[in-house]
Amino acid sequence: MSASSLVEQAKCSAAIAAVDKNVLPSVRVLGIGSGSTVVYAVQRLVELKDQNKLNPDLVCVATSFQSKQLISDAGLRGVDLDDLPALDSEQRCFKSIDVTIDGADEVDSELNAIKGGGAAHLREKLVANASKKLVLIADYRKDSQTLGDKWDCGIPVEILPLAWRTIKRQIESLCPKSNISSTSTVAIPVSADSAADAFAFQSPRAELRQAVRKAGPVVTDNGNFILDVAVGKIHDPRRVEHLIKMIPGVIEVGLFSGIAKEAWFGNEDGSILCRTPRSEMKKHE
Ligand SMILES: O=C(CO)[C@H](O)[C@H](O)COP(=O)(O)O
Secondary structure, three states: OOHHHHHHHHHHHHHHHHHHHHOOOOOOEEEEOOOHHHHHHHHHHHHHHHOOOOOOOOEEEEOOHHHHHHHHHOOOOEOOHHHOOOOEOOOOEOOOEEEEEEEOOEEOOOOOEEOOOOOOHHHHHHHHHOEEEEEEEEEHHHEOOOEOOOOOOOEEEEEOHHHHHHHHHHHHOOOOHHHOOOOOOEEEEOOOOOOOOEEEEOOOEEEEOEOOOOOOEOOOOOOOEEEEEEOOOEOOHHHHHHHHHOOOOEEEEOEEOOOOOEEEEEOOOOOEEEEOOOOOOEEEO
């Protein structure tokens, strides 16, 4: 089998396993992520729907234009995030989505994730944050110990177009390039008053993401630009996320720290791994 078929098979098997385990008839509100792996999840939902295995009142919340199209093409009922009741009266919590199934660009051992390879991470994070459970699905290339081990395209950062050069400069000046070599890892104090406020960070390089088959930059579903910020290995994703998010004009950072509850990976050999934060890997057939 070719390498690309193996990857597709791995995406598909992870998606099917995650949907079967998580989209039970009790699920009434389902978040649908974005990207190529999610396509397989939606295909599985159609099969379950045809077998009357889904909640008859199921509604789906989209995370992008693509996801909205997937939902409607599958004959599933879509609903806007803001049209959901703010409070789940049964469980008395403010998470109105039961489960969200989404892809990822890289997932570390704690299930922190890089997302936004498809430039959809702003709405993906809104939906994930409103979900009782975020389940990630991916192929074996995304499964890593530390963010930055495998994904080398940088952290996607959605920004306000009118100040893109200023924001780029400010991100790059989080750690002046002149201070370090391209391979070194240095400690950057994020606040002057505490030595503990330091984290490993490589020289950030922020590139404006360019469109394919369209002249100029990628424009997100929200009308914004994307900077891909290369920082090397990310040992403290929450810190990095907060540091970048503090820059005025940054709308959302494609780091999902401590949000996902479960991640499913399809392997090259056809097996599937399910991971939870800090857990041992569980092998499924
Ligand atoms: O975050 C995303 C889009 O913003 C995607 O979920 C992520 O890029 C993974 O995509 P794929 O399943 O195509 O590998």
